[in-house]
Amino acid sequence: MNLVEKGKIQDVPQIHRLINNFADKGEMMARPLSEIYENIRDYFVVRQGERVIACAALHVYWSDLAEVKSVAVAEDSQQQGIGTQLVEACLKEARGLCIPTVFCLTYRPAFFEKLGFSQTDKMELPRKIWTECYRCPKFPDCDEVALICNLEV
Numbered sequence: 001m002n003l004v005e006k007g008k009i010q011d012v013p014q015i016h017r018l019i020n021n022f023a024d025k026g027e028m029m030a031r032p033l034s035e036i037y038e039n040i041r042d043y044f045v046v047r048q049g050e051r052v053i054a055c056a057a058l059h060v061y062w063s064d065l066a067e068v069k070s071v072a073v074a075e076d077s078q079q080q081g082i083g084t085q086l087v088e089a090c091l092k093e094a095r096g097l098c099i100p101t102v103f104c105l106t107y108r109p110a111f112f113e114k115l116g117f118s119q120t121d122k123m124e125l126p127r128k129i130w131t132e133c134y135r136c137p138k139f140p141d142c143d144e145v146a147l148i149c150n151l152e153v
């Protein structure tokens with residue numbers, strides 16, 4: 001039974017390696033170390049002893065919108081429900097904050113669809129979310145799929 005916890009500042013280098021290992025393979029968006037430090041309060045982690053084996057973040061954009069981002073589970077810990085637990089922790093936090101809509105941008109839409117998300121047109125998402133896309137090497141040819149999850153708050 002893995003336990004989802006809020007990230008700590010000491011976890012940042014391991015979170016950074018976990019995310020960027022998948023980003024190097026084109027599976028998710030890279031995150032600079034500085035961005036993870038600045039947003040450490042967004043992050044949830046799962047540990048195995050001293051090792052951070054998985055992470056996910058909930059980032060608030062506005063009164064009615066947040067994003068689940070940087071969901072990453074180490075390859076040797078996948079298919080055990082850890083990714084699901086992390087996304088559920090993000091959705092629980094969003095519900096607790098009374099944020100009714102959570103979106104994500106991903107190459108793994110089926111994983112999020114099983115968790116209650118449904119696909120949407122990226123252009124339907126508010127412009128505010130594009131601020132970080134400008135820094136993405138793929139911009140403006142984004143090939144990630146946008147999904148949203150409506151929460152009862």
Ligand SMILES: CC(C)(COP(=O)(O)OP(=O)(O)OC[C@H]1O[C@@H](n2cnc3c(N)ncnc32)[C@H](O)[C@@H]1OP(=O)(O)O)[C@@H](O)C(=O)NCCC(=O)NCCS
Pocket residue numbers: 022027028029069070071072073074077078079080081082083084085105106107108110111114
């Ligand atoms: C996508 C990702 C986060 C999924 O993490 P995960 O921990 O493997 O996810 P889960 O174990 O919760 O669910 C994955 C599958 O395992 C199944 N599963 C869940 N609990 C399980 C358990 N206890 N035993 C066996 N299988 C289980 C799920 O039903 C799901 O099935 P599916 O492959 O048919 O969809 C992971 O593959 C990953 O980190 N990928 C690279 C980064 C990435 O693509 N991130 C996406 C967001 S940007």
